Amino acid sequence: MAQLLYFGRLMDTLGRPEETLTLPASVRDTSALREWLDRDRGLDGALLEKTIRLAVNSEIVADPHPVSDGDEIAFMPPVGGG
Amino acid sequence: MAQLLYFGRLMDTLGRPEETLTLPASVRDTSALREWLDRDRGLDGALLEKTIRLAVNSEIVADPHPVSDGDEIAFMPPVGGG
């Protein structure tokens, strides 16, 4: 099982802040994960935007980065505090 | 009588913060005042330095500026607070 976290506006897009699921066998990296999840939820490309970055186990990664069950994978829209 | 004010290090140079005196008849402007007072007190040019500015009645002036009895004349070394 992988834990997926949805931050910022993606929390609204996905309708939840996080979920735990078993990755399909075809999903071995972040690029495949974006595509599969976007299609599975009918998001029309929202997860494919270049400005959405992924973090695997709390490290921001560049696509494609390996993912597997047991990983914590965060979907991060543009950040900014202050 | 004119009132002379000595600020900053000039307070030490002149040995007092201020004094009231009658200007000699020959002293009609700030340039003449600097020269007369410097010579009178034996200051060896301390009052002739370009960095010493004069204020007449609380307005900084450029030499030579008219002075007369009744004026408040301040001798100001380089300023700076903070």
Place this chain on the structure above:
Amino acid sequence: MLRISNEPFDAGRELSAFEAEATGAGGIVSFTGLVRDHASSGAVRALTLQAYSPMTERGIETAMAEARERWPLMALKVIHRTGEMAPGEAIVFVAAASIHRRAAFEAADFLMDYLKTEAVFWKKEATATGEHWIEPRSQDYQDRARWAKV
């Protein structure tokens, strides 16, 4: 010193505490960011800040270490609120102490630019017209780019 917390804080009290720690400093610069009361979509009712710990903390600590490398600082402090805040409440407080004021100004300025564009937070503003996620303005990215090492 870094603190990320849901608890409100008082910028004045933080500055006093910071001054007491900054022994030997000649100048202290502080920045306090406040929840604005007006947005383009109307009066602001609330601002909600979301962080991703410990990534958020790690990023800010790295930026603070970079500031200490770039400028000679006696003390450095960052406080950042998370959770829901009302207009006028303090979101962020940055203070930098140094012997000379230029270093303190630049370090505080640098950290604010980092916090605005790279710190791991997401912001949602609630106004009369609903809730809106806010992302950095292009001006924020331009400000941040001033510090790029050449």
Place this chain on the structure above:
Amino acid sequence: MLRISNEPFDAGRELSAFEAEATGAGGIVSFTGLVRDHASSGAVRALTLQAYSPMTERGIETAMAEARERWPLMALKVIHRTGEMAPGEAIVFVAAASIHRRAAFEAADFLMDYLKTEAVFWKKEATATGEHWIEPRSQDYQDRARWAKV
């Protein structure tokens, strides 16, 4: 708001009061200048600041008006000590509030550069080796020159 006084002040308390006045501001920048405890001539025992009223006040008020012309400010405050101070005591406090942080940073920075090089004060530092009048460093004049209108 400008205050020149022989009385000690607390920068944190001044920041809290300023924040309460700065309704609608998004950011507040403050600078606090402290009496240093070490000079090249040894440990500092005291610093004495002399002003020439009302020329000193008039000059600072003119610089504050210029800051308000150059940047959109919601509030602006300058406090300056005079008389004798001990190491660690606050000499000067400048605070600027604006909608966006850049204006607040620049206005506070600008006023400090004015205060360091053009404000009508004279400073005397007392150390173990005696008393020394301090004049602006060349760095202070360079900092001030950044704001020249071209």
